[in-house]
Amino acid sequence: MTRQNNAGGQDVKEGYDSVVSIEIHVQLNTASKLFCRCEAAYGEEPNSRVCPVCLGLPGSLPVLNEKAVEMAVRTALALDCTIHERSAFDRKNYFYPDLPKSYQIMQHYLPIATGGRLEIETRDGQMVVKIERVHIEEDAGKTVYLDETGETLIDFNRCGVGLLEIVTRPWVTKPAEVHAYLNAVKRLFQYIEVSDCDMEKGNLRCDTNISVMPHGSTKWGTRTEVKNLNSFRAVRRALEYERNRQIRVIESGARVVLETMLWDDARGETLPQRSKEEAHDYRYFPEPDLPPLTVSPELIDRTRSEMPELPAARRQRFMEQYHLPTSDADVLTAEKALADFFEETLKHHDKPKTVSNWVMGEVLREMNERSQTADSLGLKPQHLAELVKLVESGTITGTTAKKVLSAVLDTGKTPSLIVEEEALAQSFDEGQLRTWVQQAIAENPRAVQDYKNGKKTAAQFIVGQAMKKSRGQANPRIVLGLVEQLLSSL
Ligand SMILES: [Zn+2]
Numbered sequence: 001m002t003r004q005n006n007a008g009g010q011d012v013k014e015g016y017d018s019v020v021s022i023e024i025h026v027q028l029n030t031a032s033k034l035f036c037r038c039e040a041a042y043g044e045e046p047n048s049r050v051c052p053v054c055l056g057l058p059g060s061l062p063v064l065n066e067k068a069v070e071m072a073v074r075t076a077l078a079l080d081c082t083i084h085e086r087s088a089f090d091r092k093n094y095f096y097p098d099l100p101k102s103y104q105i106m107q108h109y110l111p112i113a114t115g116g117r118l119e120i121e122t123r124d125g126q127m128v129v130k131i132e133r134v135h136i137e138e139d140a141g142k143t144v145y146l147d148e149t150g151e152t153l154i155d156f157n158r159c160g161v162g163l164l165e166i167v168t169r170p171w172v173t174k175p176a177e178v179h180a181y182l183n184a185v186k187r188l189f190q191y192i193e194v195s196d197c198d199m200e201k202g203n204l205r206c207d208t209n210i211s212v213m214p215h216g217s218t219k220w221g222t223r224t225e226v227k228n229l230n231s232f233r234a235v236r237r238a239l240e241y242e243r244n245r246q247i248r249v250i251e252s253g254a255r256v257v258l259e260t261m262l263w264d265d266a267r268g269e270t271l272p273q274r275s276k277e278e279a280h281d282y283r284y285f286p287e288p289d290l291p292p293l294t295v296s297p298e299l300i301d302r303t304r305s306e307m308p309e310l311p312a313a314r315r316q317r318f319m320e321q322y323h324l325p326t327s328d329a330d331v332l333t334a335e336k337a338l339a340d341f342f343e344e345t346l347k348h349h350d351k352p353k354t355v356s357n358w359v360m361g362e363v364l365r366e367m368n369e370r371s372q373t374a375d376s377l378g379l380k381p382q383h384l385a386e387l388v389k390l391v392e393s394g395t396i397t398g399t400t401a402k403k404v405l406s407a408v409l410d411t412g413k414t415p416s417l418i419v420e421e422e423a424l425a426q427s428f429d430e431g432q433l434r435t436w437v438q439q440a441i442a443e444n445p446r447a448v449q450d451y452k453n454g455k456k457t458a459a460q461f462i463v464g465q466a467m468k469k470s471r472g473q474a475n476p477r478i479v480l481g482l483v484e485q486l487l488s489s490l
Pocket of ligand 1: 037038049050052
């Protein structure tokens with residue numbers, strides 16, 4: 001049985017379950033790299049943040065960044081993992097131009113933490129994703145291919161920057177759940193301030209493994225690994241594509257081969273990278289230049305006591321403390337910066353539901369339109385509070401307030417100043433309001449006729465026209481009264 005699927009128009013076969021595991025690589029936002037003092041910075045002049053250690057020059061020795069260890073411990077606690085007092089680093093050997101040492105230092109045999117869990121919200125309710133392991137590793141450099149000239153350039157600025165890898169256990173799942181998991185991880189990392197998870201900067205990268213099996217079976221199929229996933233959308237599309245491809249292979253009587261696939265986002269398909277026969281033998285062995293990593297119980301206790309509030313707890317608190325509906329709490333806590341902005345605004349104006357409506361409505365709209373985040377939008381909490389107060393006191397109408405918000409963002413001026421400079425205060429002046437209403441009635445004889453014929457909603461149209469004449473500044477309640485009064489006297 002098949003049905004059309006709206007993602008890419010591929011057939012989605014029913015009767016099969018997918019088993020998926022996800023590896024997420026997150027770039028730590030430490031000031032310096034993992035094993036040297038070079039600045040871990042994005043977008044700088046290529047090869048300007050390098051030293052003998054991260055260039056792998058002979059005789060240089062790595063020194064572990066303690067901040068990176070603290071961040072790994074914080075992450076492990078947030079994911080409810082068991083933290084190992086003793087872990088170690090290994091060498092993963094492979095040759096690639098952007099890896100000058102010809103090996104990557106990472107934790108292969110003894111990761112810093114194992115066995116965690118993360119609760120996620122899906123359309124079908126809450127579910128738990130089990131975490132297999134969390135380990136520390138260093139990043140490679142960046143290879144840039146120039147199509148025009150056929151040249152290959154290498155930037156080593158990223159080489160040696162600290163990463164955390166979070167690996168889930170395989171679970172029977174759907175693409176939507178995977179999407180929810182990825183979002184939950186991203187949110188968590190932002191909350192615990194370990195990474196900003198900016199995918200455009202490559203701060204969060206994923207690989208996945210997927211296999212399919214007949215629905216209800218307990219014997220997993222042969223998996224393939226899918227790499228080169230640069231957005232959550234790509235993960236979703238790649239999993240859907242690979243699932244269908246594997247089912248087609250099985251239904252044709254052939255066998256799925258254990259191999260690594262690369263996702264081609266432009267073509268919307270996976271292509272084999274290398275089969276198992278050609279797979280790398282990474283010849284892992286313990287890193288001789290670093291002592292075993294010891295995480296003291298004191299560090300774990302201190303990190304636990306300093307742990308910031310996590311997304312799920314904050315969402316719950318928003319519902320209880322501010323009496324907000326679940327939908328509000330979901331939206332407001334989806335991003336830490338937005339939740340912070342909301343709570344800061346409340347310090348200036350303690351009306352949670354009103355402020356929530358503004359944040360979820362106009363503030364989010366402005367963020368989307370301007371392609372900004374809550375952080376980068378540049379709206380001050382006290383300015384939003386002031387704007388809400390101007391509406392509540394009747395100084396300006398809701399319509400005007402939207403314009404004022406835009407102007408605040410454009411100019412950085414306070415709402416009060418903009419209202420004063422642009423003379424936007426709401427008009428209660430009956431003489432002026434009456435003129436606007438009379439004009440609206442005179443210009444719309446048809447609506448007037450409709451009203452006389454018993455179509456009472458025509459009055460709303462006249463109100464709208466009068467409001468327009470006032471540029472949104474007329475008090476709508478008074479206008480409505482005037483419209484009804486004048487219409488019925490005709
Ligand atoms: Zn360096």
